[in-house]
Structure formats: C-alpha cells, structure tokens
Amino acid sequence: MTNSPTFTHRVATPADEPAIVALMRASISENMKGFLTVAEIVAAQETMGVDRTLIRDGTFFVIEADRNGRKVMVGCGGWGKRKTLYGGDHTVGRDDSLSDPATDGARIRAMYTHPSWTRRGIGTLLLGLGETAARRAGFKFIELGSTVAGEALYTKMGFQEVSREAHVAANGSESIVIKMSKSL
Numbered sequence: 001m002t003n004s005p006t007f008t009h010r011v012a013t014p015a016d017e018p019a020i021v022a023l024m025r026a027s028i029s030e031n032m033k034g035f036l037t038v039a040e041i042v043a044a045q046e047t048m049g050v051d052r053t054l055i056r057d058g059t060f061f062v063i064e065a066d067r068n069g070r071k072v073m074v075g076c077g078g079w080g081k082r083k084t085l086y087g088g089d090h091t092v093g094r095d096d097s098l099s100d101p102a103t104d105g106a107r108i109r110a111m112y113t114h115p116s117w118t119r120r121g122i123g124t125l126l127l128g129l130g131e132t133a134a135r136r137a138g139f140k141f142i143e144l145g146s147t148v149a150g151e152a153l154y155t156k157m158g159f160q161e162v163s164r165e166a167h168v169a170a171n172g173s174e175s176i177v178i179k180m181s182k183s184l
Contacts, residue, residue, distance in 0.1 A: 020062070024076070044169075059133065061129050079107060105142050161180055
C-alpha cells in the first residue's frame with residue numbers, strides 16, 4: 001500500500017455479495033473496538049449487515065484499490081431511496097417502501113471500510129457518491145443512522161444529530177443508533 005492510494009468506485013452487483021459480507025464483518029469486528037465493548041459490538045451486529053435491496057436498487061457502491069496489480073475491495077456503502085434508515089436484510093422493523101423526494105429524506109446506508117484501509121478518505125468518498133446520487137434523484141435532504149464509531153465523520157461532513165436511540169440486544173447490551181440529517 002502507498003500513502004496516497006487511488007480508489008475507484010462502481011455500483012455493486014449480486015456477485016459482490018460474498019466480498020461485501022466479508023468486508024462488513026471485518027469492519028464491524030475491528031473498526032468498532034475503540035468505541036464499543038465486545039458485548040456492544042455483538043449487539044450492534046443484530047442490526048448491521050448487507051441489505052440486498054440497496055444492491056438491487058443500484059444504490060450501493062464498492063470502493064476498490066490496486067494492491068499488487070489486482071483490485072481489492074476496501075470499502076462499500078451507498079444511499080437508499082427507501083424509508084429504511086439502517087440495517088441489513090435481517091433487521092427487524094424495516095420499511096422498504098419508496099421515499100418521496102418532495103417530502104422524505106434519502107438515506108446514507110451501510111458504510112464500511114476494511115480495517116487495513118481506514119483514515120484514507122473512503123468514508124468521505126462514499127458520502128460524496130451517495131449525496132450526489134440522492135441530489136440527482138431529487139432529494140432535498142439526506143438522513144442516516146450512525147454508530148458511535150461513525151459519528152465524528154458524519155459531523156465533520158455537515159450532518160447534525162436529530163435523535164439518539166438505544167436498542168437492547170439479545171445479549172442485554174445496548175446498541176446506540178444516532179439519527180443524523182443534512183440538507184442537500
């Protein structure tokens with residue numbers, strides 16, 4: 001790896017799902033260690049994971065870098081035009097109905113960076129891709145459900161906290177979801 005890697009992006013396809021799942025698992029287990037206890041990470045996993053609706057909708061991106069002459073997936077994430085704020089296919093309480101750009105916000109969804117590639121601008125790149133696409137689709141604002149680990153990036157990028165909810169997981173630990181919003 002170099003100090004200034006060049007990243008490329010593309011829309012994810014169903015063929016990417018195994019690599020996306022592996023990247024998400026690595027990101028959740030490693031990148032949250034500085035913010036959450038092991039029990040809280042397990043709790044967060046109840047709502048985090050792949051949302052195949054985003055892939056089917058063509059709103060989920062893969063970020064790749066060249067490593068020793070081959071492309072490797074270093075990040076993924078996207079935006080949603082549906083009402084679900086966060087979570088994977090398995091998350092309870094999903095609402096996959098379409099949002100109305102005139103009255104509803106688009107969603108920034110499922111942003112993950114491989115632990116070996118943090119602090120290199122991947123999150124910023126994903127936010128820019130999602131915001132641009134949502135703006136083109138006619139949305140006037142965008143919302144997201146942040147983890148404690150992601151809050152600093154989103155705040156730096158102009159998002160403001162709307163609310164903070166604690167969900168009690170099966171293991172009894174709390175998983176914090178911070179709803180944030182930003183005008184487009």
